[in-house]
Amino acid sequence: MHLVQILLPRSDNAGEPFANEDFDRVKEELANTFEGVTAYFRVPAEGVWRQGKESGLDEIVIFEVMTEEVDLPDWRRRRAELERLFRQDMVIIRYLPMALV
Numbered sequence: 001m002h003l004v005q006i007l008l009p010r011s012d013n014a015g016e017p018f019a020n021e022d023f024d025r026v027k028e029e030l031a032n033t034f035e036g037v038t039a040y041f042r043v044p045a046e047g048v049w050r051q052g053k054e055s056g057l058d059e060i061v062i063f064e065v066m067t068e069e070v071d072l073p074d075w076r077r078r079r080a081e082l083e084r085l086f087r088q089d090m091v092i093i094r095y096l097p098m099a100l101v
Contacts, residue, residue, distance in 0.1 A: 001099060002070050006030075007092040008082065010059040022085060023061055034065040070095050 008026070011017045023041070030037040040062040075093055082091045 001097070002067055002095045003098045004065050004067060004070065004075070004093065004095045006063040006082070007094075008061045008063070008086055009088065010061060012087050018086060026063060026082070030063055030065050034067055036065065038064040040064075066098070 006026070008023070009018070023039070027037055027039050075095075079091050079093050082093075083089070
C-alpha cells in the first residue's frame with residue numbers, strides 16, 4: 001500500500017486565491033479514481049521555497065489518497081495537469097510506502 005500526497009498552493013504567484021471549485025474538482029476526481037481522498041483545507045500548512053537568493057512562502061492544501069500500486073506515468077500526467085490548472089512551475093506529488101494497522 002502507498003500513500004500519495006499532493007501539495008497545492010492556495011493562491012497564485014500574484015497572491016490571488018484559487019477558487020474553491022478548483023480544489024473541489026481535484027477532490028472529486030481523486031475520490032472517484034481512488035475510492036476516497038483526504039483533503040486538508042483548514043490546516044495552517046505552509047510551504048517555504050528557495051530559488052537562488054529568493055525565497056517565498058505559500059499556504060498549501062494537501063490531498064492524500066491510498067493506492068496499492070503507483071502508476072508513475074499517470075501521476076506525471078496528473079502533475080502536469082495540476083501545474084497548468086494552478087499555474088505553477090512545479091506541483092509536488094510524493095508517495096510513501098505504508099501499512100494499515
